[in-house]
Amino acid sequence: MICLSKHEQGAELLASYLARTLDAPRMAELDRHIRECAECRGLASVWERLDEFAVPEVSPGFDARLYARIAREGARVWGWRRWLWPPVAPLAAAAAAVAVVLFLHVPHGSDSVQQASAADIEQVAQAVDDLDLLTPIDR
Amino acid sequence: MRFLFANALVAVLLAGSVSPAAAQVGAVKEILRQKALRQQRIKQQKQQKMLPLPAPAVERFLQMSPEEQERELAKLTPERRQQMEQRLNRLQQLPPEQLQGLQDVYPAFQNLRPARKQAVRQEIQELRQMRPALRKDRLNGDAGSFSPEEMDILRRVTGIPDGQ
Numbered sequence: 001m002i003c004l005s006k007h008e009q010g011a012e013l014l015a016s017y018l019a020r021t022l023d024a025p026r027m028a029e030l031d032r033h034i035r036e037c038a039e040c041r042g043l044a045s046v047w048e049r050l051d052e053f054a055v056p057e058v059s060p061g062f063d064a065r066l067y068a069r070i071a072r073e074g075a076r077v078w079g080w081r082r083w084l085w086p087p088v089a090p091l092a093a094a095a096a097a098v099a100v101v102l103f104l105h106v107p108h109g110s111d112s113v114q115q116a117s118a119a120d121i122e123q124v125a126q127a128v129d130d131l132d133l134l135t136p137i138d139r
Numbered sequence: 140m141r142f143l144f145a146n147a148l149v150a151v152l153l154a155g156s157v158s159p160a161a162a163q164v165g166a167v168k169e170i171l172r173q174k175a176l177r178q179q180r181i182k183q184q185k186q187q188k189m190l191p192l193p194a195p196a197v198e199r200f201l202q203m204s205p206e207e208q209e210r211e212l213a214k215l216t217p218e219r220r221q222q223m224e225q226r227l228n229r230l231q232q233l234p235p236e237q238l239q240g241l242q243d244v245y246p247a248f249q250n251l252r253p254a255r256k257q258a259v260r261q262e263i264q265e266l267r268q269m270r271p272a273l274r275k276d277r278l279n280g281d282a283g284s285f286s287p288e289e290m291d292i293l294r295r296v297t298g299i300p301d302g303q
Contacts, residue, residue: 019258121211125223127194132226136240
């Protein structure tokens, strides 16, 4: 008997069970077990609920924009007067100069695309896989 | 006041010493070049009456400059990269009627829940490997395991209409 909460590959089995991709005897076995085992029933229902959420597509450069916003919010808390505090001012000037230099030296791409992370390209690759798979079969 | 003025001067001097005007001109040129590339692609699509691929992430990738694409592709493993390039190449050479078919199927597929997407992926992979006659039987037997929306996707991909 397979108990999802105790089985080594319980998570994979559960995902396959919910996707209905297991073979018929295994599906039947799990159906029976889930009816009898409260723990597995709970697991399955939680996963099914999670499944109801559509995963939104994260736009390229999301991380960069998020960090920039966090930085802006942080700066607002400090207040602009704080920057005039004598020991901070030279550092701020130097940091601004470095930022300007970096801005001018980094080649400019299409704004958001420029900051794309490895996750973005994986998202592209997955979309390409799906498009390829969904291409009508040449009969 | 004098202190502030001195700081501003230091900042300007620092910026001026390490970012020559040439760098600014280079950056502007790069932006203009990429704009031109993008416009060229849009123009090509219009001229050839090419439909864009229905996946926004892929279209964004295609609109990148070759250097940007290279930078992005370098983040993938060599095998994954090769696979993606081959598939993308195949997609770009699709005849218009197949591309038109994708315009309807892909959004419908995207609307499925993740677990159902996986089930449909697996079923299409299996259907693709079958002989046409067996494929028809299998598809007709699928109605019990897939929703009407999912069956519509499977039928569009296989080109087997309902009731056949």
